[in-house]
Amino acid sequence: MMRAYRRLSILWQTLLLLMAALLLSQAISITLFLSMKPPRADFNRLSDIADALAGVRDKDPRDRVLTWRRQSAAPAPEPGMRGDPRFTAKLAERLGTTPARVRLFFEPDQRGGFPYNGRLENGVPMRRGEPMFFNRMIAGVAAPDGWHVVETPKRPIVSAWQRRSLLWFLVSALALVPLAWAFARALSRPIRRFADAADRLGADPAAPRAPEEGSAEIVRAGQALNAMQARLAAYLDERTAMIGAIAHDLRTPLARIAFRIEAAPDPLRAKVQADVEQMRAMIAATIGFVKGLHTGAREPVALDALLRRIAHDEAEIGRPVRLEEIEPATIPGDPLALERLVQNLVDNAVTYGGEAALSLRVQDGTTLLRVADRGPGVPADAVERMFAPFQRGDPSRNRDTGGIGLGLTIARAIAQDHGATLSLLNQPSGGLVAELRFGR
Incomplete structure (x- = not known):
């Protein structure tokens, strides 16, 4: 099957790779989505705050975790926070104390009640009459040993759902690396061998033939290169043989000229013999040149x-x-x-x-x-x-x-x-x- 895949055109190889990568990444995403628990809700109800101040542990692990501490002074609001006497009174009622011994500050929500389509009271979404604090909040209650304070932790740079999305992306990318590497290697190796064969042909017409392997385009290019190499080698052999034959055959008439000039007058004979020797040197050099090409x-x-x-x-x-x-x-x-x-x-x-x-x-x-x-x-x-x-x-x-x-x-x-x-x-x-x- 792999051999048949390699013989496909580059277009079909690339298309099949993209389809396989898409299916694999979607399969990984669906698997992670079904196997991992959903992230906890990013909000705190007023009842959650009261339980935390009273020392009751979170019953729902999906709820946002509240940090608890003890301090001597009453908690103060941070910049951008506000308070609401109604919410403070409700919290004091749940704690069984007076509003004077309770502090509650919060950042107003700007999302218009999202994800709940309820009303807003002082910037806080309400659900069934209970405030839902989506942003940062600080609450405290006076106790004999000081003030017990709970607050929502500051928002992390990367939230839980962002970490999960990043995890999905990394797992999908890592799973696709071997597939992409195998595809790139299968595609580049025939091209590299074809380029090496072309370089060898440029230096030596008698170099080994180019391998006819890889995608349909590379096989076709290899066949064309081999056919060109065969024609080029035949052409060079023919021209080289012709030059060698001409140079070799010229030796006979030169020998006759040298023999017949022996009877000529001395001045003429010396000049002609010099020309004959020069032609013999040229013929010998030409034959040497032809031999030197191999x-x-x-x-x-x-x-x-x-x-x-x-x-x-x-x-x-x-x-x-x-x-x-x-x-x-x-x-x-x-x-x-x-x-x-x-x-x-x-x-x-x-x-x-x-x-x-x-x-x-x-x-x-x-x-x-x-x-x-x-x-x-x-x-x-x-x-x-x-x-x-x-x-x-x-x-x-x-x-x-x-x-x-x-x-x-x-x-x-x-x-x-x-x-x-x-x-x-x-x-x-x-x-x-x-x-x-x-x-x-």
């Missing part, structure tokens, strides 16, 4: 150890590569592809900037790898163009000043395949920095 299996890669190894190998052949701040950092990836990425950045820094300074820092879940040089940098409007295929820092095609302009293109493709970003930044003090950021 990374191998992922495994934990220690970037700090990778940087130290590259710097050591470069130092052995006399290239100006040095290490700066290197912190331990391990990421999942293809070791060979990552080494190729860093090596391309180092080659560019040494070729165009005179040296390469490597640093590696980890902060707030982000791994930052930087390769800095001491070159002139590049114009701000040309920074992004440097990642385009066959785009070089040196606009000439002289092979002595570098490759053919695929190093940064390959480096960015590998970085994106590992969920990283690669950017170029001009330093204020001079030079260019290639910044590789893994994580957020």
Whole structure:
């Protein structure tokens, strides 16, 4: 049944949840209403006051409790209270004493007799000739040991019926929390998995397929994403294979050209052979670029150890590569592809900037790898163009000043395949920095 519920549309899932929550809350409210005793009446009759002064306990627990105390002086009215000789006389009669030995003060009622539809006498509702004091009241009777005084306690900030309503609300809310949590979890988990699959697809067209689970809308979106991924992968494979095939097939006519030019005069032969060698280098770089788009299996890669190894190998052949701040950092990836990425950045820094300074820092879940040089940098409007295929820092095609302009293109493709970003930044003090950021 739960599986069938999850396959419903979000509209029906939400509607069913609201109906279930409404029925559950109403059931809890009815249960509490029937099981709990009703609150006591919030008033005192004149007879209740007389019994309390005479020392008789409340017979009806629903009646408002009166507090009793003994004091030496007669009780005085509080601000807003008044007295009525008729009520005082009735109270003295019930107590069997004279009105002079009795005090009675009360706050007049402003509710027009509610909940009783009787008349008001001096602001006090009357029922069957007996005053009903809904507001605060103080009464006292003179005794041999002083004055015996009773009074209604001050109204609490939260009354009994308010506490009961609050209790109903809290119990209903707590009962609905597991239901709401289960619904939110069942609804958000497929969406989260779908978002993760979309992120993986953005970094790697060959990423695992999106799960087709959850509500009807999420299943449909997953199917569309998987179909798009299949079409995209087929398109990329077709274009990559075509580029590789063209680059490979060009080797044969180039070999024939090189063979036939051997009989040409020396000045012409040297120029044509130079062009042939440049075309061979471009073909080799293109094939390498195509191969570089396909990374191998992922495994934990220690970037700090990778940087130290590259710097050591470069130092052995006399290239100006040095290490700066290197912190331990391990990421999942293809070791060979990552080494190729860093090596391309180092080659560019040494070729165009005179040296390469490597640093590696980890902060707030982000791994930052930087390769800095001491070159002139590049114009701000040309920074992004440097990642385009066959785009070089040196606009000439002289092979002595570098490759053919695929190093940064390959480096960015590998970085994106590992969920990283690669950017170029001009330093204020001079030079260019290639910044590789893994994580957020």
